[in-house]
Amino acid sequence: MKLSIVLSTHAAKFQAVAYKGDFEQNVVKIASYGFDGVEPAVRDPSLVDHDSLVATVSKHALAIPAIGTGQAWGEERLSFTDPDPKVRQQAVDRIASHVPLAKKAGAVIIIGLVRGIIQEGVREKQAREWMFSSFKTCVEIAGKAGVRIAFEPLNRYETPLLNTAKESLELIERVGADNLGLLLDTFHMNIEEPSIEQSIKICAERIFHFHVADSNRWYPGAGHLDFRRILETLFSTGYAGFVSGEFMAVPDADVAAQKGIQHLRGLGL
Secondary structure, three states, X not given: OEEEEEEEOOOOOOOOOOEOOOHHHHHHHHHHOOOOEEEEEOOOHHHOOHHHHHHHHHHOOOEOOEEEOOHHHHHHOOOOOOOOHHHHHHHHHHHXXXXXXXXXHOOEEEEOHHHOOOOOOOOHHHHHHHHHHHHHXXXXXXXXXXXXXXXXXXXXXXXXXXXXXXXXXXXXXXXXOOOEEEEEEHHHHHHHOOOHHHHHHHHHHHEXXXXXXXXXXXXXXXXXXXXXXXHHHHHHOOOOOEEEEOOOXXXXXXXXXXXXXXHHHOOOO
16 A cells, blocks of 8 residues: 655645645655555645655655646636636646646646635536536646646535535536546545445546545544445455555654554554
């Protein structure tokens, strides 16, 4: 089992990112705990030295399986469903700007909260049309560079748009692109899916990346989720990618990372 953990390249409000601060110092810690990769959460790729980032991670024998983009929404409120067409275009441009870094790192680009919400005065149908149009453009741009995009279903308390694996599969089928798949996250699935395991099975080969956090969004082993059963189901689909920790820094980042990897390695998978 290949394990990674989310690491923010800059300060961020988002709480479910254990590591923030000095990038290389955190990479050193993550490598020392036995992780196989890091998943950078990058608000704006223009603020990051791509070569240096990839070299720093590689120097410590780690991989970069995926790049998170949610801070564009969390810090700047860029989204595909903003009533202002300029903001929608900025959101598309921001995702497009991740493509060179993702290509260099051999990583998938995650689209989560950048998809947006239904803002005041906007009809749901209109929001969904804006979301689909922007999303399709990003997939096409990434596809031309040979980069894959992983769409993440999120729980209803964060957005009313595409909360379940089934809904998200329908989006993928509508887009109809081979470079588009899913990122499934156990925290969100525990809220929205009647059966986490069954939803994993129906997604099967469309799973491009996988996030783990326990039921309380703490590290795996701190809540009530059965990670042995969940991950056995995931690997039974033929999934050979990374299992990436996206959880809160409780009681702090180092303890959370160590306890999380100890629990997952202890499963013997």
